[in-house]
Amino acid sequence: MFKTDGSLTEGRDFKEISLWSNVSTEEWNDWHWQLRNRITDVEELSEVIDLTSEEEENISNSLNELRMAITPYFAALMDPSDRSCPIRRRAVPTGMELEKKPEDILDPLHEDEDSPVPGITHRYPDRILFLITDQCGMYCRHCTRRRQAGETDQPMPREIIDKGIEYVRKSPEVRDVLLSGGDPLTVSNDRLEYVLDKLYEIPHVEMLRIGSNVPVVLPQRITPELLDLLGRYQPLYINTHFNHPKEITEASKEACEKLADGGFVLGNQSVLLKGVNDSPIVMKKLVQDLLRMRVRPYYIYQCDLSKGLSHFRTSVGKGIEIMENLRGYTSGLAVPTYIVDTPGGGGKVPVTPNYVVSRSDRRVVLRNYEGVLISYTEPGDEEEGYEETPGEEELREQFPNLVNEEGPSPLLRGDRLVVEPEDLERHQREG
Numbered sequence: 001m002f003k004t005d006g007s008l009t010e011g012r013d014f015k016e017i018s019l020w021s022n023v024s025t026e027e028w029n030d031w032h033w034q035l036r037n038r039i040t041d042v043e044e045l046s047e048v049i050d051l052t053s054e055e056e057e058n059i060s061n062s063l064n065e066l067r068m069a070i071t072p073y074f075a076a077l078m079d080p081s082d083r084s085c086p087i088r089r090r091a092v093p094t095g096m097e098l099e100k101k102p103e104d105i106l107d108p109l110h111e112d113e114d115s116p117v118p119g120i121t122h123r124y125p126d127r128i129l130f131l132i133t134d135q136c137g138m139y140c141r142h143c144t145r146r147r148q149a150g151e152t153d154q155p156m157p158r159e160i161i162d163k164g165i166e167y168v169r170k171s172p173e174v175r176d177v178l179l180s181g182g183d184p185l186t187v188s189n190d191r192l193e194y195v196l197d198k199l200y201e202i203p204h205v206e207m208l209r210i211g212s213n214v215p216v217v218l219p220q221r222i223t224p225e226l227l228d229l230l231g232r233y234q235p236l237y238i239n240t241h242f243n244h245p246k247e248i249t250e251a252s253k254e255a256c257e258k259l260a261d262g263g264f265v266l267g268n269q270s271v272l273l274k275g276v277n278d279s280p281i282v283m284k285k286l287v288q289d290l291l292r293m294r295v296r297p298y299y300i301y302q303c304d305l306s307k308g309l310s311h312f313r314t315s316v317g318k319g320i321e322i323m324e325n326l327r328g329y330t331s332g333l334a335v336p337t338y339i340v341d342t343p344g345g346g347g348k349v350p351v352t353p354n355y356v357v358s359r360s361d362r363r364v365v366l367r368n369y370e371g372v373l374i375s376y377t378e379p380g381d382e383e384e385g386y387e388e389t390p391g392e393e394e395l396r397e398q399f400p401n402l403v404n405e406e407g408p409s410p411l412l413r414g415d416r417l418v419v420e421p422e423d424l425e426r427h428q429r430e431g
């Protein structure tokens with residue numbers, strides 16, 4: 001049973017929003033209705049949230065960069081008057097998207113360069129990315145693939161999909177296929193079944209993955225029919241994309257639970273975004289809430305260098321600070337890997353705080369989350385310990401102050417096992 005701490009977002013009652021006052025609950029809970037009725041223009045948006053005329057103009061101008069399409073469900077979660085609302089920042093374009101920096105790159109991950117056939121990116125040896133649609137339930141303003149997301153707001157044509165499947169069939173080294181987009185779960189069940197069926201019958205494909213934002217922006221999509229369909233293609237892993245604890249609602253929680261009950265292993269990929277989740281406290285709440293609904297935090301991505309995203313980017317130092325505040329302070333299961341997906345097609349590079357403080361011939365000095373320094377002796381013969389240089393012993397006796405007794409030195413020599421801060425909290429706990 002899902003135990004909440006009472007902090008789930010409720011959103012507004014849609015019937016109290018003029019745009020949807022005549023919509024039935026049945027329609028509201030129908031994913032087709034949600035998709036058909038996404039907010040795509042400023043007039044509709046202004047019926048849901050407060051907009052100044054300047055904001056309206058900026059939104060219209062930004063639509064040339066990336067389409068706007070916000071599901072009514074997600075729009076109803078926005079705070080109508082708070083410009084810093086994380087839901088609003090994810091969904092509503094701003095004039096800042098028009099600002100380009102010299103370091104901005106159209107295709108920062110070089111996905112197009114590593115694309116042997118349209119729709120496929122083959123970068124790593126044993127797995128491929130397969131884009132089966134450019135449609136998303138909602139277009140995230142921080143989208144790294146903004147050069148193509150929403151270009152047609154349609155699934156890829158059948159010929160392109162068939163060419164992608166053919167490529168996988170002819171590539172025996174590919175054992176793992178990640179379907180992404182756009183959002184693969186926005187396509188019809190028939191189309192999804194077609195793709196999954198064809199991939200599943202390829203002998204060397206051992207597993208399938210789906211990257212989908214649907215649990216966040218269109219949880220109504222997780223229907224019994226979809227679960228039945230997906231269940232035929234195990235092992236199937238699903239990664240979703242929650243960025244902020246406010247996105248976790250009763251409906252999104254239910255969607256994730258249904259997927260978990262359906263036997264799918266769920267992970268989450270967040271993007272680190274300035275003014276949204278660039279806080280150790282916000283991130284800690286997010287990862288703990290995700291685990292409570294059986295979604296394992298998988299990655300925190302550094303925001304890519306895509307064009308028009310500089311206002312969302314944080315320093316890498318901020319990501320390290322967040323990781324420093326997760327590791328040790330909460331369950332290891334809640335700690336994702338912080339990733340810089342490097343420009344130029346270099347791929348994903350994990351970045352962590354420094355936990356290896358120093359090393360000698362025989363010992364490694366490690367730092368834990370509390371700042372305790374610990375000596376770890378590596379395997380080897382006992383005599384291979386600290387090897388004295390000829391003449392060292394005499395010098396040590398004659399000038400004892402040459403021997404460092406603080407910091408990592410005694411740990412490297414093996415004279416001490418740990419060095420602890422004086423006020424270590426765990427030693428002050430009473431039984």
Ligand code: SF4
Nearest residue numbers: 136139140143182213
């Ligand atoms: S769901 Fe993914 S592909 Fe679609 S807009 Fe959001 S980040 Fe981009």
